[in-house]
Amino acid sequence: MDTVLPIIDISNPTVETSQKLYEAASTLGFLFIEGSGFTSDEVDEVFALSKEFFSQSYDEKQKFAISQANRGYSCMNREVLDTAAKQGDPKEAFNFGQFKDNKAIQPLPQAFSKFEQGIADFSKKCHTTCNKLLDLLAVALQVDPAQGGDEWFSSRHNWEKVSGSILRLLYYPAISNSDGENEIRAGAHTDYGSMTLLFQREGQEGLEVLSPVTNEWIAIPALPAKNSRSCPPIVVNIADQLSFWSAGVLKSAVHRVRFPLQVRSGVDRYSMAYFCHPADDTLLEPVPSPIIQSLESKGANAAAKSGDKVLTAGEHLIGRLAAAYSWKQ
Ligand SMILES: O=C(O)CCC(=O)C(=O)O
Numbered sequence: 001m002d003t004v005l006p007i008i009d010i011s012n013p014t015v016e017t018s019q020k021l022y023e024a025a026s027t028l029g030f031l032f033i034e035g036s037g038f039t040s041d042e043v044d045e046v047f048a049l050s051k052e053f054f055s056q057s058y059d060e061k062q063k064f065a066i067s068q069a070n071r072g073y074s075c076m077n078r079e080v081l082d083t084a085a086k087q088g089d090p091k092e093a094f095n096f097g098q099f100k101d102n103k104a105i106q107p108l109p110q111a112f113s114k115f116e117q118g119i120a121d122f123s124k125k126c127h128t129t130c131n132k133l134l135d136l137l138a139v140a141l142q143v144d145p146a147q148g149g150d151e152w153f154s155s156r157h158n159w160e161k162v163s164g165s166i167l168r169l170l171y172y173p174a175i176s177n178s179d180g181e182n183e184i185r186a187g188a189h190t191d192y193g194s195m196t197l198l199f200q201r202e203g204q205e206g207l208e209v210l211s212p213v214t215n216e217w218i219a220i221p222a223l224p225a226k227n228s229r230s231c232p233p234i235v236v237n238i239a240d241q242l243s244f245w246s247a248g249v250l251k252s253a254v255h256r257v258r259f260p261l262q263v264r265s266g267v268d269r270y271s272m273a274y275f276c277h278p279a280d281d282t283l284l285e286p287v288p289s290p291i292i293q294s295l296e297s298k299g300a301n302a303a304a305k306s307g308d309k310v311l312t313a314g315e316h317l318i319g320r321l322a323a324a325y326s327w328k329q
């Protein structure tokens with residue numbers, strides 16, 4: 001199928017798969033994966049819980065208001081993704097932090113606590129999928145075997161270690177106003193972690209990517225599933241920390257959500273994002289890759305090269321969240 005993004009099948013990955021992934025990651029920074037192993041049933045189940053939670057009253061949801069640890073409910077206009085914007089994003093979200101022994105480390109509303117194990121499994125599967133993609137990127141980057149080789153990235157994303165990884169349910173209610181067509185529902189931003197998986201629903205499009213190649217906004221479709229068992233292709237995007245590690249060779253592209261069709265037809269958008277982060281104590285230092293070293297690139301980690309202090313993943317995240325939620329640091 002022709003789409004604006006490549007669709008990469010990761011069910012039986014080869015060196016060619018890792019090349020395709022690298023190609024997409026180093027140009028647009030966005031791609032679709034299929035053959036991920038997620039079934040439509042397991043994805044639909046989490047979307048159903050999401051719908052149930054967001055349909056509750058404001059007061060009910062606010063009992064789980066987002067904390068500085070970035071867990072819980074973020075109400076309409078709470079988060080300012082584009083920090084240059086005057087007002088917050090007209091969207092709602094619920095963030096699940098890490099799970100320990102399949103239990104959330106945050107209070108959960110009833111809509112979720114009854115399915116805690118299922119959400120923990122889903123979150124872990126997202127994390128495992130990201131680690132599979134990270135290994136494939138390391139193959140393409142020919143990371144020095146003596147320094148971690150194909151597992152250089154994934155060894156920094158141990159599921160058991162404390163990290164900023166978040167499973168986020170998103171809800172963009174249809175807003176009927178005349179200029180709604182241009183309404184920005186999630187301000188332009190890059191993601192903070194290493195990479196993000198995004199689950200969308202057919203007929204509820206809205207994601208747009210600012211192409212690092214042409215500097216034009218590209219509308220990302222929501223594609224149908226390949227067969228009745230598997231879930232629709234999942235959007236994958238490179239985020240800031242992979243860009244840091246790769247001196248900007250892997251692109252953490254700016255993206256946003258803007259309602260085109262939905263507003264006219266009055267359809268809500270539900271999406272789910274898994275923000276995969278390295279362990280908090282991970283140093284954001286250059287990846288030992290001959291490919292990166294051979295490319296002349298002014299990357300986000302230029303500071304590291306100039307001898308400045310190298311940030312840890314945890315330090316970097318605190319700064320970004322403080323800006324989006326006006327937390328005091
Ligand atoms: O809902 C979407 O499609 C995108 C959300 C997003 O980019 C984010 O939450 O970082």
Ligand SMILES: [Fe+2]
Nearest residue numbers: 189190191255
């Ligand atoms: Fe994002």
